[in-house]
Amino acid sequence: MAHKLGIIGYGGMGAWHGDSVAERIEAIDVKGVWDVREEARAKAAAKGLVVYQSAEALLADPELDMVTIATPNDFHRDLAIRSLRAGKATVCEKPVTLNAGELQDIIAVAEETGKLFTVHQNRRWDKDYQIVKQLLSTGALGNPYFIESRVQGSRGAMHGWRGHKLNGGGMLLDWGVHLLDQVLNLIDSPVVSVHAHLFNLFTPEVDDNIKLFLRFENKVSVLLEMATNCFVNLPRWHVSGTGGTAVIEDWACNGRLVKLNQEGELAWDDDIVYTEAGPTRTMAPRPEHTTQVLPLPEVQPDWTDFYKNVVAVLDDGAPLLVTPQQALRVMRVIDLLFESEKQGRSMECLI
Amino acid sequence: MAHKLGIIGYGGMGAWHGDSVAERIEAIDVKGVWDVREEARAKAAAKGLVVYQSAEALLADPELDMVTIATPNDFHRDLAIRSLRAGKATVCEKPVTLNAGELQDIIAVAEETGKLFTVHQNRRWDKDYQIVKQLLSTGALGNPYFIESRVQGSRGAMHGWRGHKLNGGGMLLDWGVHLLDQVLNLIDSPVVSVHAHLFNLFTPEVDDNIKLFLRFENKVSVLLEMATNCFVNLPRWHVSGTGGTAVIEDWACNGRLVKLNQEGELAWDDDIVYTEAGPTRTMAPRPEHTTQVLPLPEVQPDWTDFYKNVVAVLDDGAPLLVTPQQALRVMRVIDLLFESEKQGRSMECLI
Numbered sequence: 001m002a003h004k005l006g007i008i009g010y011g012g013m014g015a016w017h018g019d020s021v022a023e024r025i026e027a028i029d030v031k032g033v034w035d036v037r038e039e040a041r042a043k044a045a046a047k048g049l050v051v052y053q054s055a056e057a058l059l060a061d062p063e064l065d066m067v068t069i070a071t072p073n074d075f076h077r078d079l080a081i082r083s084l085r086a087g088k089a090t091v092c093e094k095p096v097t098l099n100a101g102e103l104q105d106i107i108a109v110a111e112e113t114g115k116l117f118t119v120h121q122n123r124r125w126d127k128d129y130q131i132v133k134q135l136l137s138t139g140a141l142g143n144p145y146f147i148e149s150r151v152q153g154s155r156g157a158m159h160g161w162r163g164h165k166l167n168g169g170g171m172l173l174d175w176g177v178h179l180l181d182q183v184l185n186l187i188d189s190p191v192v193s194v195h196a197h198l199f200n201l202f203t204p205e206v207d208d209n210i211k212l213f214l215r216f217e218n219k220v221s222v223l224l225e226m227a228t229n230c231f232v233n234l235p236r237w238h239v240s241g242t243g244g245t246a247v248i249e250d251w252a253c254n255g256r257l258v259k260l261n262q263e264g265e266l267a268w269d270d271d272i273v274y275t276e277a278g279p280t281r282t283m284a285p286r287p288e289h290t291t292q293v294l295p296l297p298e299v300q301p302d303w304t305d306f307y308k309n310v311v312a313v314l315d316d317g318a319p320l321l322v323t324p325q326q327a328l329r330v331m332r333v334i335d336l337l338f339e340s341e342k343q344g345r346s347m348e349c350l351i
Numbered sequence: 352m353a354h355k356l357g358i359i360g361y362g363g364m365g366a367w368h369g370d371s372v373a374e375r376i377e378a379i380d381v382k383g384v385w386d387v388r389e390e391a392r393a394k395a396a397a398k399g400l401v402v403y404q405s406a407e408a409l410l411a412d413p414e415l416d417m418v419t420i421a422t423p424n425d426f427h428r429d430l431a432i433r434s435l436r437a438g439k440a441t442v443c444e445k446p447v448t449l450n451a452g453e454l455q456d457i458i459a460v461a462e463e464t465g466k467l468f469t470v471h472q473n474r475r476w477d478k479d480y481q482i483v484k485q486l487l488s489t490g491a492l493g494n495p496y497f498i499e500s501r502v503q504g505s506r507g508a509m510h511g512w513r514g515h516k517l518n519g520g521g522m523l524l525d526w527g528v529h530l531l532d533q534v535l536n537l538i539d540s541p542v543v544s545v546h547a548h549l550f551n552l553f554t555p556e557v558d559d560n561i562k563l564f565l566r567f568e569n570k571v572s573v574l575l576e577m578a579t580n581c582f583v584n585l586p587r588w589h590v591s592g593t594g595g596t597a598v599i600e601d602w603a604c605n606g607r608l609v610k611l612n613q614e615g616e617l618a619w620d621d622d623i624v625y626t627e628a629g630p631t632r633t634m635a636p637r638p639e640h641t642t643q644v645l646p647l648p649e650v651q652p653d654w655t656d657f658y659k660n661v662v663a664v665l666d667d668g669a670p671l672l673v674t675p676q677q678a679l680r681v682m683r684v685i686d687l688l689f690e691s692e693k694q695g696r697s698m699e700c701l702i
Binding site for chain 1: 363364367473474475476477478479496497499502503504505506509510513525526543544546548550552560562564566570572574576578579580581582583585586589591593595596597598602607609610611624626627628629630631632633634635636637642652653654695696697699
């Protein structure tokens with residue numbers, strides 16, 4: 001029998017969950033929603049969904065065994081705890097909470113109730129990330145040492161409630177939580193140092209253009225950038241390994257892997273670049289014939305694996321893919337990144 | 352009457368100084384050289400230059416009033432001090448010394464003798480840097496907040512003596528001193544935090560692939576990268592300002608400045624990018640018609656201004672362009688960057 005899902009918060013993401021689950025996840029029926037806004041409730045009703053009278057009413061429906069929370073971030077903690085106590089398997093939108101402490105409160109209740117709790121870190125199923133994951137796991141780049149991951153837009157201010165501090169807005173919580181979740185799952189080593197440069201250029205209350213500089217115990221260096229005022233984008237990913245460089249330009253995953261050619265020809269006839277101010281041998285461009293350009297690996301990530309995994313955990317005791325402890329690790333890094341900006345220095349850790 | 356220049360160290364850079372001064376600086380005659388290597392002396396002799404028997408002999412020539420030092424870096428301090436004490440106006444190759452303390456020793460002697468001392472920070476006359484300088488000084492980008500400056504090659508190990516610690520090799524001293532000198536002269540604010548991630552991937556003794564993360568008191572964030580194993584280069588410069596983005600792709604200074612169009616049209620009809628794993632409004636690409644693409648400003652830097660300035664200081668009491676104090680500021684930052692890597696954290700400062 002299909003699981004029955006209720007959705008709390010039926011804005012852009014809540015509706016996306018509802019539609020995507022209805023269309024793509026056979027084992028889950030989307031039964032109904034609650035949203036504080038009348039227009040959101042009307043939108044749900046128009047789709048034939050049950051519209052509950054309150055969050056309480058939704059959580060009190062014994063037919064629902066799963067709840068997805070897609071409200072503004074500041075409601076996640078309390079709703080998740082109430083949902084778990086109501087006996088529901090609970091999926092929470094990201095960022096799971098405003099800080100690690102709030103998530104620990106949820107985790108305590110999840111352990112107490114024995115109910116499933118997970119976070120919709122959906123960007124683990126983005127194709128660009130999966131390509132990088134495959135490049136690293138197959139050793140196609142040798143040992144990675146520099147990783148740059150960026151999302152650059154140009155809309156200026158953060159949108160809607162994401163512009164407000166009270167709601168847990170800002171770029172570090174909005175996109176930072178994705179890019180951090182990705183790299184923390186990409187590199188099998190603890191984070192030992194985090195450093196944030198945060199700007200609130202167009203959004204007075206919260207950070208909107210940010211750079212994060214991380215180091216892992218295995219020495220890998222990661223630069224993350226999130227921008228709302230960038231008019232010439234850098235690649236989505238730029239990964240340097242001892243054996244070559246991989247670039248993913250954009251969401252469409254145009255890109256390439258470039259390494260030395262099969263003769264392993266490192267040196268070439270000495271040439272020197274002369275600029276007005278002097279020569280450089282070190283930075284002279286390499287002749288193309290000494291390299292090979294390879295296509296990026298083909299990957300076909302399937303986002304439905306997120307909800308299918310939730311079902312498999314409930315039905316078959318499968319291991320959970322996005323665990324509360326993974327989410328806690330990300331939130332601990334985010335707490336330190338905010339502290340880094342506040343103190344104007346890096347924060348050392350072992351996370 | 353022309354000034355007479357002697358050159359100590361006649362390798363790649365020493366010969367470049369000799370040839371360039373001879374061809375382009377009328378007010379300076381290149382008289383002779385000293386180099387410890389016979390083949391370098393033979394090369395100088397073949398060009399009709401006087402070949403001295405030793406550095407002492409060169410410094411003892413009363414006809415020389417200027418000396419350029421282009422030896423490996425570990426000889427700079429002692430030779431500069433001896434040159435100043437011998438009464439010569441002294442030009443030193445970069446990095447001026449191995450650390451700030453050595454430079455302070457030189458500065459003390461320069462003050463004691465009253466002789467001119469300057470550092471060949473030639474890349475202040477690179478076209479790419481001058482373009483960025485003009486963009487920032489004219490406010491074409493609004494207020495800058497993110498600056499990325501990179502030089503990326505793929506030769507692997509550092510070349511020759513630059514691969515040895517004893518000689519003051521490594522990328523931070525070799526190219527770091529250029530990129531730092533540039534940004535320190537670009538941003539009119541003290542450095543308050545520096546953070547280095549240094550790798551010695553192909554050069555056992557010294558750093559060869561490095562990232563530096565700097566913050567200024569006015570909040571400007573700077574990322575510098577120097578690489579010897581990069582097969583897909585990122586732009587030489589990527590500068591984000593509140594009013595637009597400028598990119599300089601390469602040494603040839605291909606690039607552009609992109610900003611909102613003249614209607615200042617920030618918003619556009621709502622569109623959302625859907626990847627496999629979900630939607631994003633924040634990072635949806637901006638339609639081209641809402642932006643304008645402008646050419647980079649035309650600049651014509653003239654490297655000969657470096658030596659012409661030295662002449663003008665000597666003959667007319669003009670102010671020195673590359674001052675020992677500027678070089679000291681860079682060396683203090685470099686000392687902290689090495690310490691940053693050693694301690695695995697950022698170093699706070701007010702430099």
